[in-house]
Every structure is written in C-alpha cells, then in structure tokens.
Amino acid sequence: MDYLLSIVVLACINMIAVLGLSVFTGFTGLFSFGHAAFVGVGAYASSVLTYYYSVPFPLALAVGAAAAGAVSLVIGIPTLRAKLRSDYFAIAILGFGEALRVILENLDITNGARGLPGIDSFTTLPIVLLCLAVGVIVARNFLRSRWGVACVAIREDPVAAEMSGVRLFRTRLLSLVVSAVYCGLSGGLLAHFLSFIQPVMFTLIQSTQLLAAVIAGGMGSITGPLIASFVFIALPEALRVAQIWRLVAYGLLLVLIMVYRPQGLMGYSELSSLWKKRTTETTGTRP
Amino acid sequence: MLLQTLITGLSIGGIYALMAVGYSLVFSVLNFSNFAHGAVIMLGAYVGLALATKLNLGFGLVLAGSVAGAGIIAVLNEKLAYSSLRRRKAPSLYLMISAMGCAVFLENLVYATIGSRFYAFPEFFGRQVVTLWGSSVSLLDVGAFLFALLAILGLHLFIGRTRTGIAIRAGVCDMTMCSLMGVDLDRLIAIVFLLAGAFAGVAGVFLGIKYLVYPTMGWVTNKAYIAAVIGGLGSLPGALAGGLILGMVETFVSTYVSSVLRDVFSFTLLIAFLVWRPNGLMGIDGEDKV
C-alpha cells in the first residue's frame, strides 16, 4: 500500500512538471531540453531553506518555485530576444540546463555531487493532489486568458500573431517563466518526498523524459500530457521494469512517436472535447 | 607552460574536430543537429574495442573495422529514424527530437546490455611521448591531430572535386532542386551519413584509446557538438577550426582558471554563439522569407 502510494505521489509530482512544460511547448510551441534544470532549482532552493534555515514548508515551496522562475529569465531573455530558430533554442536551453547542473555539483551549500540527504519529508499525497488540482485550474485559466490566447497564436503563426497585436518576446518569456515556476514547484515537492536530491537527477535525460511526455500526450492538450506522464511513471513500476530499461523504452518511444504519430495521444484536443465531439457527431450538428 | 597548454589543447582539439565533422556534415545537408551522432561515436568505439580485444587485430584493422561499423550504423540510423520524417518535410526540430530519442535509446541499450564498466583499448601507442619545442605530447595526440587534419582535408577535397561531392554541395543548397535534377536523394543522404559515421568511428577509437570506452562517452553534452557550433554548423573547415579552438580554450580555462568552471565555460560559449553568432565562425547563412 505504501509502495502504491509512493508511485501515485511521484506520478503526480511528475505531472505538475509536465503540465508546466506543456504550457511552454504544447501551447506556445517552443521546445526545451532543459526544463529538468528548473525542477532542480526548485528542489535545491526549497531544500536549502528547510534544511538550513527551518523555513516553513509552504513558504519554501513558493520560494523554490519563484527561484526557478527567476532563473529561467537568465536563459530566457537573451535567447528569446535573439529569436533563435526552434532547434537552436532547444539546444541553448539544453546547454543552460547542463551548466546549471555543473554549478549545483560544485556549490558547498548544495553539498556538491554527493547530494543533499536528510531533507524533511513534508510532501504527502493530499498536498500533492492539491497542488496538482490547483495547477490544472490555473493552467486552464492561463490558457483562456489574454496571455494564453497570445501564446497559442504564437504557436500557430508568429507573424500573424504579431499582426494581431501580440508582443512576441514578452509573451514567450512569460510562458517560459510560468513553465519554470511549475517545474520549480514540482522540484520542491520531489525533494521533500524523496528526502534526498542529487544534481544527477536533473539532467538532460530527465528533461528529455518531460518533453517525451508532452509530445506523447499531445501538444496543445492539457489532459494528454497528464495521462502520458502518469503512464510513464506508473506503468514501468507496474511491470517491474528495471530503471535502465525504462530509459531504453523512452528513447525508442520518442523515435516511434516522431516517426509515426507526432501529434501524440490527444493531438490538439482535450479528453473533454473528444467526448463532446462524440455527442455532436451522433446528433449530426457538426458544421 | 603556455606552450604546453597550447599543445595539450590542440591535441584534444584534434579529437573534438573529428567528432565535430560528423555533426557538420549532416547539418550541412539536412539542416538539423543529429544528436545521435555521439551514440554512433560510442558504438564505433565499442566495435573497435571488440575487434582489438576479441580478435586481437592491429591498430589499422581496428580503425578500418570501426569506420565500417560506425558507417553502417549511421546509415541504418538515418533510414529508421529520419528518412520518413525527411520525406514528409518535417521541421528540423522534429528530426532533432528523433535524434535525441535515438541517442537515449542507444546509450542506454549499451548500458543495459554490455554494462557500465569502463573498458580500455590495448596500448596501441604505448606511452611514447614526443617532444616539441620543449613541451611533451603523447604520440596518440599527435596521431589524432594529424589524422584529423588529413582526413578533413581529404573530405574537403572529396566534396570539392568528385561528382558525389558536387551532388552533396548541390543538396546543401537546395534539396528539392537537387532531386529534380535527377540526383538520387536517398542514395546521396546515405552516402553523407556513411561519411559522417566513418568519421565517428575514427573519433570513437581515438577517444577510446585516449580515455576509456563507456556507454556515455559520446553523450550529447560532450564537447563535440559545441565545437561544431563554434566552427559553424555545416562547415567542414569550421568543424576543424571549432574543434581546435574549443580544445585550446578549454585547456586554458582548465589550467589557468579552474577545471570546474571549464564545463560551465564551454556551455556558456555554446549559448553565446547560438545567440549572437549562430553560424559560428565559418558557417553558412540562411534568412527566412516572410
């Protein structure tokens, strides 16, 4: 029972990070190979606060998430200003993520590559579920707001978006910060669940896994990536797959998706709209 | 001290250059960053290792075997992971993601099957050291440097002078037009990947001899890619220049500043180039039409 519980908690923590990346990649159309670094920043920032300074958990989580958002500005501002082509941007943020990891491995306060043990395990299932629920609601509200609508416009056609009054740089940067904040929150929850974090938990590999969940779930969908990320965590556990083979599967899955079904599971729609489509099809009211 | 640092830098630079060429070749024709190249380098090293330790072959045959093995793997990689994307004109980002998937798949497949143990090549070059102007450099490093120089020069001549080479250059400019002119695109791209794989094989062997052979030796964040960006993705002389420059710069930072900061510095350099000079030092320009 405890084991099942921990799987669900880990899956939900992962879902929060994937939700964040989904806003940036799925809805704004910018691909990133570096978001695990923001998870790491949130994890370390919040842990340092609770471990060394006995800061209350909710505050530490908030600061961790904010720190991740702030850090994202460091890479976001120069790269988004420069209007890099999409693959160069993904690579730049990859480089940033790796540089961050190296920095984390060499700071005293983070205890370096050995990792930070003995973090209080404040994270519980109710807390994680609450964060996830709030996260989904806020994400949905964001995507319906002026800024979310602007994000999707940029994804669809940046030139047309600009001619509709959208400020490209500002909107993209906002999307990045929002996604980083989600990842930072996820990191804080993770650190206080595992009670131990190491820089090697926040590398390109993990960034690729986050991206794989977004792509597999479907760009432009909230429900799709959530389902995908849950499956990615829960299924290997259920099948008792060894950690190393999971990564083999991830890599293979990513290739298969790109080759055979790049729109992923949900394409550009939500679970709820699929249901609506079924009902309208049967009543024949499609335009 | 300065000269020694310079020479040490150049020697690792030669290996970086060999690794970077593969990235530049593929980028020049298909306009995407083939992150699976590092995995091909790694597999080339393992092939060489198997030939050296299981069959006890000499250096020359090991190198040849690596070249052949890695070349074939690269061509297979293209056929399975990129060709259908290429045919439906998928954006280069998608190709890159597929490449990343391949890299993760291959590296971890080796990790899961062969294991994470570090393997060493037999001592082909011994511990012989050559003395140049008072600084010492290992024979291996000299060999790698000279090999890089000659191989890249050879490739440059191939691309400039032969019919296939000209077809490749045409493809670089305009793939569609190239195929409309009657060039068999699939064959051309297979040749490009074969070449890239061949260089990967050589790089893998040299890298494996210099350091060790292990599953993540070619991992994407290995400096080869950064070298290619600095030199200019798509430019072969650029790959050489980028490799040498990165090798020297890294060694200087490592010696005079801090070996810890060396990696941070390299990644910052990568980002700086991507942001301010994405065509690197010698790369080709490309502007979008609205």
Place this chain on the structure above:
Amino acid sequence: MTSSTGPLFSVQGLTKHFDGIRAVDSFSFDVAEGSITGIIGPNGAGKTTVFNIVTGLYRPTAGSVLFRGETITGLRPDKVVRKGIARTFQNIRLFNRRSCLDNVLTPLFQREKCSFLGSLLGTPGTRCQERNLRERAVELLEVLGLARFASTQADNLPYGFQRKLEIARALATEPSLLLLDEPAAGMNPEETRGLADLIAEVRERFKVTILLIEHHMDLVMNICSPIVVMNFGALLARGTPDEVRADPAVVAAYLGKGKGRR
C-alpha cells in the same frame, strides 16, 4: 475625423535591398483618408515587400513611413498594429488549429487591459471580461457572414471564407488603415464581386481607409481610386482607373493591350 493637414498615410523614398536585389526602389506615394487605394504591378514588383516594410516585418534600407503625421518606420509589428494599421497576407496566415471565434478573439484580447492575477484565479470580473469579448467576436463574425463557423476550426473553412476570416481578424484590431494583400486570390468572378461589396461595406461600417494589392483587374478598376502601379520596385504610374488604363507605360509593363479588356 478627416485631417485636412495631409494624407492619412504616406511612404517616402522607400528602398529595400536584399543582397544586391532592389526589391523596392525609392518608392513614394500617399493615401488619403477614407479612400480605397489599389496597388498593382507584375509579380515581383515589390508590392508585398512594401506591405512588409510598412507593418514592421522588414526594416527598409532607406526611406520612411508616415502615419497620421507620425514616423512609424522600423517600428515592431505589434506596435504598428497598435498605431492603427492592420493587414491580411498573400498566403493566408490564420491560427489554423483555433476556431474562427478564437482567431478573432486574439486581437480583441490584446487590446484589453486584463489583470494577470485575476485571469489566473478566474475571478468573476475576468470571466465577465472574457464573455464580453467573446460576444464582440461573434458580432464581428456576423458582420462578415461567418457567424455559423464560430466554433469551426479555421483550417476546415472553405478557402473563400478563410480569406474573410483573415479580414475579420484584421478588423478586430480596430484599424484606421487596412492593408489587404491579394484578397481575391483564388476567387471566381462571382466571389470577387462579393468581395468588392464586402470591401465597400467594411469601409463604410468600420470607417477604415483601405490599401489593396491585387491582380484581379476587374476588382481593382471597379472599387479603387487612386491606383498606384509598381514595377521593379519603383513607382510607374499613379492615377484614377481610367488614367492608369490609358497610360502607355503601364500597358506595356503590365496590363497588355488585349481585346477590349475592361
């Protein structure tokens, strides 16, 4: 609203080089408020390039763009839009995977002052704002005869309607000057007549000045005056439809003699 102090919009000495090619060459003309001005010329004459420069997508090599007496050369596209210039594109650029309503809603939203926190929390005030904007979007779609497509995905629309949607979206930015780039491309004569009526109605109803690039001569000669003719990036002629039709240089370069062509 009519400014007696000069034209609404003018372009002076506009030049654009692309690596040795002179796409636009010392091009000058002006547009009077309330008019429907047409720009015609052979393919490659630089017409769309002029639009791209005016709307901030390209920086000109030389020359300036003036709007309401203010120099707007080199402003970023979204700033140009905020000044009151909107455009449609030669190759339709819709937000393909969004509904028609969302396409029109996007510019409407950008003109609103919204509270970020309020939006994230979904406060009643924000909800109300969203509802109002949606209603306005529907109204706009109705004016252009697209109301029944409100929830249809934009790329599922028939071609002619996609062009109308682009116009609807441009109008949502509340422009004073509307640039239409080949709005009749791909339309048959009947659709083109419908478009002519639509353009006239849009000018009336929304009080916009219209500047239009077109190859469909029947449309241009019918509704535009004056007409500006471009060739090789420069001004070839300018005048009323009759003047332009009769101009020998224009006939030689573009119109051709034909048999009783109108």
